[in-house]
Amino acid sequence: MNATLPTAEALRAALADLLDGLPPKQAAQAVERLIASYRGTTPTDAPVLRDRSDVAAYAAYRMPATFEAVRSCLAALREAAPDWTPATHTDVGGGTGAASWAVAGAWEGPRTTVLDWAEPALALGRELAAASGSPGLRAAAWERARIGKELELAPTDLVTVSYVLKELRPEDRGALVDAAAAAGQAVVIVEPGTPDGYERVIEARDRLIAAGLSVAAPCPHDGACPIERGKDWCHFSARVSRSSLHRQVKGGSLSHEDEKFSYVVATRFPVLPAAARVVRRPQIRKGQVLLELCTRDDGLERATVTKRHGELYRAARDIAWGDAWPPGQS
Numbered sequence: 001m002n003a004t005l006p007t008a009e010a011l012r013a014a015l016a017d018l019l020d021g022l023p024p025k026q027a028a029q030a031v032e033r034l035i036a037s038y039r040g041t042t043p044t045d046a047p048v049l050r051d052r053s054d055v056a057a058y059a060a061y062r063m064p065a066t067f068e069a070v071r072s073c074l075a076a077l078r079e080a081a082p083d084w085t086p087a088t089h090t091d092v093g094g095g096t097g098a099a100s101w102a103v104a105g106a107w108e109g110p111r112t113t114v115l116d117w118a119e120p121a122l123a124l125g126r127e128l129a130a131a132s133g134s135p136g137l138r139a140a141a142w143e144r145a146r147i148g149k150e151l152e153l154a155p156t157d158l159v160t161v162s163y164v165l166k167e168l169r170p171e172d173r174g175a176l177v178d179a180a181a182a183a184g185q186a187v188v189i190v191e192p193g194t195p196d197g198y199e200r201v202i203e204a205r206d207r208l209i210a211a212g213l214s215v216a217a218p219c220p221h222d223g224a225c226p227i228e229r230g231k232d233w234c235h236f237s238a239r240v241s242r243s244s245l246h247r248q249v250k251g252g253s254l255s256h257e258d259e260k261f262s263y264v265v266a267t268r269f270p271v272l273p274a275a276a277r278v279v280r281r282p283q284i285r286k287g288q289v290l291l292e293l294c295t296r297d298d299g300l301e302r303a304t305v306t307k308r309h310g311e312l313y314r315a316a317r318d319i320a321w322g323d324a325w326p327p328g329q330s
C-alpha cells in the first residue's frame with residue numbers, strides 16, 4: 001500500500017498528540033460524561049459534542065474503534081467490487097472523521113466532504129486530518145449540516161454513515177438513508193453491534209433495496225435476513241488497540257478490545273457478493289473447524305470443515321468472523 005494512505009498507527013499518533021494538551025484526568029472525566037450522555041435519551045435536539053474537550057475525548061476514546069469497524073466494511077466492499085474506486089465521498093455525521101480516515105486508507109484520492117452539525121467536531125477533524133500525512137484527507141472539506149428531512153446530498157460515489165443512525169429520530173433516519181441512496185453509487189451504513197443497532201441496519205437495508213440498490217455485504221443476497229428477529233442479531237467484530245486513555249477509563253491492562261458492529265453496504269452498480277459469510281467466530285477443534293455461515297442459497301448453515309477437505313481445511317483455519325466463505329469465491 002502507498003505510504004501516504006493513513007493507517008491506524010497514524011490515527012493513533014495524531015490522537016496522542018492531541019491529548020498531549022489535555023490533562024489525563026480532564027480527558028477521562030469528559031469521556032465519562034460522554035458515555036453517560038450517549039446512554040441517556042438520545043436522539044437529542046442539539047449536538048452532544050459541545051466543545052473541544054468533549055470532542056477530543058470522543059475522538060481519543062471512540063475514533064480508533066469506529067475507524068476499525070468502517071475499515072472492515074470497506075474491505076468487504078472492496079472484495080465485492082474489486083475494480084471500483086470512488087472519486088468522491090460524503091461522510092454524513094462524519095464527526096471527527098473516523099470513516100473518512102478509513103476511506104482514505106482504502107483508496108487513493110477520493111475527494112471527501114464531511115458533514116456534521118457539531119462545529120467543534122469538524123474543527124478537530126480538520127486538525128487531525130492535517131496531521132494525517134494523507135493528501136486526500138488533508139484536502140477534505142468539513143461542512144456544517146443538520147441531518148433531517150431538509151438534508152440534501154449532492155451526487156457522490158460513496159456515502160458513509162458511521163455510528164449516526166442511533167443518534168437520530170426514526171423519521172430522520174429514514175430520510176437520511178433515502179438521501180444517501182439517492183446520492184450515492186455505494187452506501188456504507190455502520191452501527192454498534194447490538195440488537196438495536198442491527199434493527200436499525202436491517203431497516204436501512206430494506207430502504208436501500210427499495211431505492212434500487214443491491215446489497216454488496218455482509219449479506220450474500222438481497223432477500224430477507226434469515227435471522228429470527230428478537231432471537232439473534234447479525235454483527236461482527238474488529239480488533240482495536242487500547243490507548244492509555246482507554247485503560248484509564250475502563251481499567252484493566254488488556255492491550256486491545258473488540259469493537260462489535262453491524263453494517264450494510266449497498267451499491268447501484270453490479271457487485272459480486274460472497275457466496276456465504278462467516279457470522280460467528282469460527283471454532284477450531286482438533287482436526288476440524290466449525291463455521292456458522294449465512295449462505296446465498298440456504299440461509300443460516302453450520303459447516304464442519306475437516307482435514308479430509310485438504311486445501312479448504314487449511315483455508316478454514318485462517319478464516320475469521322466476518323470473512324467471505326469460501327475465500328476468493330464470490
Ligand SMILES: C[S@@+](CC[C@H](N)C(=O)[O-])C[C@H]1O[C@@H](n2cnc3c(N)ncnc32)[C@H](O)[C@@H]1O
Pocket residue numbers: 047048049062063066067092093094095096097098099115116117118121145146147148161162163164167168
Ligand atoms: C457517534 S458520532 C459518530 C462520528 C463518526 N461518524 C464516527 O464514526 O466516529 C455521531 C455523529 O453524528 C453527528 N450527528 C448526530 N445527529 C446529527 C444531526 N441531526 N445532524 C448532523 N449531525 C448529527 C454528531 O454530531 C456526531 O459527530
